[in-house]
Amino acid sequence: MTSVESPEGQLNTRAGLAPALGCTSSILQGQDFDFDRHVDSLMSYNRPPNFYEEMHGAATTMASQAVQSGYSQIHTMAFGFSSSLPHGQLRSDTIEVELENKDLWDKFHEIGTEMIITKTGRRMFPVIRVNISGLNPKEEYVLVLDLIPADDNRYKFHNSEWSVTGKAEPLMPTRIFVHPDSPGTGSQWMRQVVSFQKMKLTNNHMDQMGHVILNSMHKYQPRAHVIPAKDYSPYGLRKGSFYTFVFPETQFMGVTAYQNPRITQLKIENNPFAKGFRGSCNSTMHHIMKRKSPDDCRDTDGLSLSPAGSTSSGESCKRAFQDSPPKFPDINDPSPPPMMGHTGSAFGHVMFPRRPSESFDSSCAFASLQNSCRQQSLSASTTPLTTSSTLNLTPHPYVHSLPMNSLTSLSNTSALSHPCHAPRPLPHPGYMGHPNEHTIHHTPSHLSAHVHSTLSGYPDSLRQDCRPDYGLGRGDFGKPLTISTTFHAGFPGNPPPYPFH
């Protein structure tokens, strides 16, 4: 376990940490989390061996709790605990990310979203599409999407509902998806909707295509990250700032075959590629009846499978499955404790989508970020953090892993400079208007009550700013909560604010 580099670093780390944790305390209601003890541990060099795991676990539990409580947007501090804590200071920001197709996601979420994962890779539907605001129009940013386990459970679909069936598979290093148009200027990102439609999910742990690897029958939470490109460079992540946005309605279960027929129907109704199955209720029902027990399909009166206004699906389809929607198990259920923290961090392997025919030059050292804090700790304690030695090549020809706390040496070989990923002219190629989504009425999902934990180097003001509940009651759930944990180098000087206008 590496230590905080300097007393200044420690001090400033505390300054940055305190508000973040302080803010989480209310969300961690009922959680046995000793804030003071953890901060004290952080401040000393006698931290327990599993300190970072605990901290990260608490952080991710906090995120999970916040999500479960209905906050639609948060900044996690997972990054901060994924490795040796960078010294820096907390800073508020104005970046906001909203889920563009929230209505569609809500429809799926209400039932219990499932995503097919295949050996060759499968796209997500709905696609995660976001509107971004508050960026510096002239500054370049890297947009990243990753998927973290929502808990450490394995699930099964039984009696029309998802239930925990055991412990999750051992965590594998996850990959992140860097938007192919990265880096792009704030102006470009904000000009139109940013779509992550190119991302593919696979269950093939030997995948060489750079797809995001997931386990079937496990629950995942997508997260979007905004990273200033200037920080996505040598030493960047150590001093840089991350902005992480979690949309709870995008949580889904990875499956190799659809379990809930209502999800199947919803996909068919909304995905243009599945138009061929619209109106083919009989086949769908046949499939459903084949897969499901009689109990699952008994009384079918009164439940509409189709969203309001849908013109597809026969009437008989709408009469299927009266059973209550198979919601995901309550994360607050005390039985299997949520444990997102075991995933470690945020970033796993960086992946870039490419076509099978595209050649790859392994010398083009794609930037990558190591995943788990466990791994972080291990590598940090066993590997000199030199520029070259930290580039840990994986078996994948173009996916390298690199401890995040030693992200270096990427200036000349950064993915950002890869010719295949050079910025493209607008209109933003990352946005591919969904031919079927024009019918979706956009309702801004981000929170008008966007709360920031503002930076202050003074404990009192920190406590003030980070009063436990920000004045938000449960009635405010649904409003966005932002807990930013942005660390910057250069202590003790404050970084200049973005020249926003």
Next chain:
DNA sequence: TCAGCTAACACATTTGAACGGT
């Protein structure tokens, strides 16, 4: 026996090259 996985399939959209007209 059965839950979960895989690959082939039909049907859909997307993509980009080829072509012709201006």
Next chain:
DNA sequence: AACCGTTCAAATGTGTTAGCTG
């Protein structure tokens, strides 16, 4: 020669299905 719009085939994205596996 450059630009634009149309056409069309290949590539790719879907859910379904039968069969396989542990």
